[in-house]
Amino acid sequence: MQLYDAIVIGARCSGASTALLLAQRGHRVLVVDRSSFPSDVISTHFLWPHGMSYLNRWGLLDEVLAVTPAHTTVEVVNDGISLTGSVPTELLREYFRDLHGDDSGVVQSYASVRRRVLDEILVGAAAKAGAEVRTNFTVRELIVENGQVVGVRGRAVDGELVEERARIVVGADGRNSFVARTLALPKYDERPRCTFAYWSYWSGFDLGPAQLHRRGRLACAVAPTNFDQNMVLVWGPSEWSREFRGDVPGNYQKALDFVSPELGDVVRSKGTREERIYGTLDQSAFLRPLHGPGWVLVGDAESAKDQCTAIGITHAFRDAELVSAALDRWLRGDASIDEAMTAYGDRRRSQNAAAYHDYVCTLAEMRPYRHDELQLFVALRGNQQETDRFIATHADVAPVSEFFQASNLFLLNDAAKESSADHAVFEDFAETSRSYQQNLFA
Amino acid sequence: MTTELDQREDGELIGIILKAAHCRDFETMARTATEVSEMTRNWATHIPWDDLASLEGADDELAQVVADLTEMWEPAHLRNPVDPDEEYALDKNAYDFYRPAGRNLLTRTGDFYGWVQARRRTETWQYSRVLEAAPDSVAQITNDLGRRARGINFNSQDYLSFNTHPAIREAAAKAMHDYGPHSAGSPMVLGNTRISDDLEAALGDLVGLDHVTLFPTGWAAGFGAVVGLVRQSDHILIDRLAHSCLQQGARAATRNVVRYEHLNVEAVRRHLTQIRATDTRNGILVVTDGLFSVDADWPDLVTLQRVCREHDATLLVDVAHDLGSMGPGGTGVLGMQDLLGSVDIVMGAFSKTFCSNGGFVASHSPALKQYIKMFGGSHFFSNALSPVQTAVVREATRIIRSAEGDVLRARLFTAIHALRDELTGRGLTCMGEPSPIVPLLIGNEKLARTANRLLFDRGVLAFMVEFPVTPTGSSRFRLQVQAGHRPEEAREAARIIEGAIADSRAYLSSAFGSAPR
Ligand SMILES: Cc1cc2nc3c(=O)[nH]c(=O)nc-3n(C[C@H](O)[C@H](O)[C@H](O)COP(=O)(O)OP(=O)(O)OC[C@H]3O[C@@H](n4cnc5c(N)ncnc54)[C@H](O)[C@@H]3O)c2cc1C
Numbered sequence: 001m002q003l004y005d006a007i008v009i010g011a012r013c014s015g016a017s018t019a020l021l022l023a024q025r026g027h028r029v030l031v032v033d034r035s036s037f038p039s040d041v042i043s044t045h046f047l048w049p050h051g052m053s054y055l056n057r058w059g060l061l062d063e064v065l066a067v068t069p070a071h072t073t074v075e076v077v078n079d080g081i082s083l084t085g086s087v088p089t090e091l092l093r094e095y096f097r098d099l100h101g102d103d104s105g106v107v108q109s110y111a112s113v114r115r116r117v118l119d120e121i122l123v124g125a126a127a128k129a130g131a132e133v134r135t136n137f138t139v140r141e142l143i144v145e146n147g148q149v150v151g152v153r154g155r156a157v158d159g160e161l162v163e164e165r166a167r168i169v170v171g172a173d174g175r176n177s178f179v180a181r182t183l184a185l186p187k188y189d190e191r192p193r194c195t196f197a198y199w200s201y202w203s204g205f206d207l208g209p210a211q212l213h214r215r216g217r218l219a220c221a222v223a224p225t226n227f228d229q230n231m232v233l234v235w236g237p238s239e240w241s242r243e244f245r246g247d248v249p250g251n252y253q254k255a256l257d258f259v260s261p262e263l264g265d266v267v268r269s270k271g272t273r274e275e276r277i278y279g280t281l282d283q284s285a286f287l288r289p290l291h292g293p294g295w296v297l298v299g300d301a302e303s304a305k306d307q308c309t310a311i312g313i314t315h316a317f318r319d320a321e322l323v324s325a326a327l328d329r330w331l332r333g334d335a336s337i338d339e340a341m342t343a344y345g346d347r348r349r350s351q352n353a354a355a356y357h358d359y360v361c362t363l364a365e366m367r368p369y370r371h372d373e374l375q376l377f378v379a380l381r382g383n384q385q386e387t388d389r390f391i392a393t394h395a396d397v398a399p400v401s402e403f404f405q406a407s408n409l410f411l412l413n414d415a416a417k418e419s420s421a422d423h424a425v426f427e428d429f430a431e432t433s434r435s436y437q438q439n440l441f442a
Numbered sequence: 443m444t445t446e447l448d449q450r451e452d453g454e455l456i457g458i459i460l461k462a463a464h465c466r467d468f469e470t471m472a473r474t475a476t477e478v479s480e481m482t483r484n485w486a487t488h489i490p491w492d493d494l495a496s497l498e499g500a501d502d503e504l505a506q507v508v509a510d511l512t513e514m515w516e517p518a519h520l521r522n523p524v525d526p527d528e529e530y531a532l533d534k535n536a537y538d539f540y541r542p543a544g545r546n547l548l549t550r551t552g553d554f555y556g557w558v559q560a561r562r563r564t565e566t567w568q569y570s571r572v573l574e575a576a577p578d579s580v581a582q583i584t585n586d587l588g589r590r591a592r593g594i595n596f597n598s599q600d601y602l603s604f605n606t607h608p609a610i611r612e613a614a615a616k617a618m619h620d621y622g623p624h625s626a627g628s629p630m631v632l633g634n635t636r637i638s639d640d641l642e643a644a645l646g647d648l649v650g651l652d653h654v655t656l657f658p659t660g661w662a663a664g665f666g667a668v669v670g671l672v673r674q675s676d677h678i679l680i681d682r683l684a685h686s687c688l689q690q691g692a693r694a695a696t697r698n699v700v701r702y703e704h705l706n707v708e709a710v711r712r713h714l715t716q717i718r719a720t721d722t723r724n725g726i727l728v729v730t731d732g733l734f735s736v737d738a739d740w741p742d743l744v745t746l747q748r749v750c751r752e753h754d755a756t757l758l759v760d761v762a763h764d765l766g767s768m769g770p771g772g773t774g775v776l777g778m779q780d781l782l783g784s785v786d787i788v789m790g791a792f793s794k795t796f797c798s799n800g801g802f803v804a805s806h807s808p809a810l811k812q813y814i815k816m817f818g819g820s821h822f823f824s825n826a827l828s829p830v831q832t833a834v835v836r837e838a839t840r841i842i843r844s845a846e847g848d849v850l851r852a853r854l855f856t857a858i859h860a861l862r863d864e865l866t867g868r869g870l871t872c873m874g875e876p877s878p879i880v881p882l883l884i885g886n887e888k889l890a891r892t893a894n895r896l897l898f899d900r901g902v903l904a905f906m907v908e909f910p911v912t913p914t915g916s917s918r919f920r921l922q923v924q925a926g927h928r929p930e931e932a933r934e935a936a937r938i939i940e941g942a943i944a945d946s947r948a949y950l951s952s953a954f955g956s957a958p959r
Pocket of ligand 1: 009010011012013014015032033034035041042043044045046047137138139140172173174175177178197280283298299300301307310311312313314315316484485487488
């Protein structure tokens with residue numbers, strides 16, 4: 001029986017990258033996954049610039065860009081009020097300096113990378129860095145001795161039961177985490193109201209950079225992805241999901257037509273759907289404890305949240321860097337496990353992280369925008385700097401609280417260059433707002 | 443469209459499996475499971491898709507599978523019902539209501555009021571509490587549901603405990619006797635008394651500036667100074683976190699406002715250079731607080747004033763919180779940085795240390811003084827500080843400058859250190875520097891509101907601040923210490939506060955709160 005420094009359960013965004021970074025630092029790592037690669041997992045796959053920057057820091061960006069279209073500007077349209085912007089490089093640098101102590105590898109582009117593409121690149125890189133990768137390997141049991149997790153038992157591809165031991169077990173096994181369930185870890189900060197999301201892959205059109213539309217309680221997004229296809233996604237409040245799933249293809253098109261008639265028309269008249277429609281009803285957010293004797297969690301296993309800001313993969317990368325830096329210090333003997341894990345915990349549970357968690361969860365309720373929120377979008381038009389900062393806030397690059405600060409909001413409004421009179425949604429606002437409360441699919 | 447596209451959607455398949463499980467139709471379960479997409483299988487790895495057929499007979503395993511599948515099939519909010527009032531009260535922020543819609547000004551504030559009522563009902567509304575007796579280091583209060591509490595009082599702004607000081611009370615009584623309650627006019631007309639002149643002189647002496655103007659409130663002083671001086675074509679550089687009266691004064695005065703990063707003098711220098719590169723004709727006012735009232739820190743005023751002079755900009759410093767309560771002889775942050783008499787414009791408020799309403803603006807320029815009086819609005823068109831208030835502030839200024847002032851400040855700082863040490867020792871995060879304001883960072887609003895609710899009955903009175911006082915997601919308790927606080931009281935309060943935070947974290951089941959950064 002071999003003793004590894006770390007066993008990582010789950011070999012996707014959080015697991016493969018943690019294994020990669022630990023192996024790069026010379027540690028003995030085993031990473032296992034129940035699935036095989038290339039394969040998809042329920043997830044759209046928008047990667048914000050800091051997500052891309054992580055890939056660049058790890059030397060994997062070129063491989064991704066060789067097969068994936070990338071852009072720097074996004075268009076965000078709320079009730080007809082359009083904003084276009086990019087995450088500012090300076091804020092990206094600040095983000096990395098603040099969180100990881102160095103800002104190397106920052107790129108300003110984003111991309112939408114199919115998981116079958118991205119995850120395979122990550123797994124390949126982990127193996128190349130020296131991590132031992134076993135796919136089709138299902139962990140069935142955690143080995144616990146004296147209250148400490150010391151290894152795993154699982155079924156390998158040939159059906160054989162295998163036991164492996166390590167100094168630490170990393171749970172990178174997703175929102176339904178086996179590790180968390182086995183250890184009976186509680187969920188914290190649960191926010192049950194969330195979105196249902198349905199999407200598919202379409203060929204036949206190219207709209208350039210990604211677009212994100214929102215009207216009332218529904219939203220849709222289109223992003224160019226691999227294989228000359230577009231990922232087209234619709235989402236809405238989970239309260240409406242039962243009715244939606246009564247006729248998924250019909251309601252998918254209905255939602256597109258409602259939120260963005262232009263996009264609905266492109267999809268209907270030019271698009272060819274290349275795959276089935278995928279979807280999920282439950283993306284309720286929660287946190288779990290981060291670490292304990294012999295184990296640590298990363299990615300969705302530790303903190304899952306709604307897809308509405310498309311941040312999960314990027315956060316999985318962030319976790320991988322944070323946790324591998326912490327584990328490295330401990331494995332080298334530069335810090336005790338408690339010190340190392342406390343440092344990881346402080347970053348993951350910082351005030352900014354809490355504010356962003358609330359931001360995502362509140363957004364995921366998909367309440368119709370209030371008058372002042374829409375007014376804010378109007379005020380942002382013509383103020384590129386603040387538009388970019390808003391996009392950076394949404395993407396968790398800049399602190400939410402600095403943007404949503406009384407004096408900032410007042411000032412934005414005062415300096416607005418455009419009046420709301422030019423936007424139809426303000427015409428009979430109260431009535432429009434009321435009509436948005438009606439379930440479109442009922 | 444290919445035939446593959448006619449495949450049924452995963453949700454529908456899970457519905458079929460669940461129905462089959464209900465009839466213990468294992469064959470249908472197993473057959474349908476093979477149709478579920480690779481995506482869903484890879485996501486829901488906790489469900490033994492390949493083994494559904496072999497479940498036969500094992501009831502507990504079947505029950506687990508049904509539970510796991512139901513979780514995917516049913517939206518979570520249907521599984522975990524919550525108290526809607528409490529959810530509404532805790533999840534929303536004042537920000538959510540700050541600009542209501544509609545053309546009827548009377549009716550459109552309804553949503554906001556509904557939220558306030560939800561917060562009242564759930565006792566998470568920290569505002570509008572009233573005192574039942576004179577506030578001291580202990581106070582008795584009633585909340586707006588009529589519930590009463592008594593506790594160690596970190597909720598009053600009376601840094602040197604002047605409210606109970608015999609000489610202060612005596613001064614008030616004497617002024618009352620001599621002049622009556624008296625608020626009979628604008629200071630420009632006949633609102634002032636002889637003691638107003640005395641007070642202006644005493645304050646000038648305290649901050650080292652010759653020309654002082656009194657205002658009826660601190661807010662009026664800050665707002666009036668900014669709108670009095672700055673014209674539409676001028677510029678204002680203002681610390682992001684400067685007091686609201688200055689922020690709103692800036693908004694009212696000009697559109698050319700830059701909110702610079704908190705305390706960042708280099709940012710000020712950069713902005714000044716930029717402005718002066720294109721505008722050499724108009725004025726620039728740089729605005730900052732001395733001691734910041736929600737972060738408890740202060741700027742490097744020496745450099746800031748120098749940078750201003752280098753760019754022909756004027757500096758205004760608000761010393762509302764530090765003057766009287768800290769620094770050599772009570773001279774505040776100015777005295778601590780050896781800047782008495784050398785800052786362009788100093789303004790302050792009496793409500794923190796001087797035991798009264800009111801405020802002042804001071805400078806070396808008699809012209810500036812006369813100008814602000816005339817054009818500041820809040821001076822000319824507001825009634826003057828009453829004689830009682832004026833006398834109280836004058837007496838407070840006298841004590842602040844006396845040896846007794848030093849004793850009171852020493853006591854105050856003993857209590858401050860006791861409180862900070864005890865809170866920090868318990869793993870909580872005190873922001874800023876030792877000063878009469880001890881901001882205890884909580885962060886998450888829900889946690890802060892719940893802790894505040896619990897604290898009410900536990901013998902500590904503390905004010906919880908959140909948006910719009912702080913940015914969203916950085917709420918905190920602002921503990922205001924008094925010279926009258928005994929160190930044991932401070933330590934006791936810290937213990938109680940820690941308990942309330944821990945209990946609310948457990949109540950909310952939250953992993954956040956009071957974390958650094
Ligand atoms: C509808 C939807 C849309 C989304 N859209 C986006 C988006 O646009 N952008 C974005 O950044 N994020 C998005 N996300 C979030 C993102 O998918 C997740 O945050 C991300 O997948 C988390 O990565 P992970 O590595 O932690 O877990 P996962 O990707 O879930 O990987 C967990 C792995 O662990 C393996 N595993 C589990 N149990 C075991 C076991 N017992 N033995 C062996 N292996 C096991 C699984 O097979 C799996 O491969 C979306 C999520 C959803 C649901």
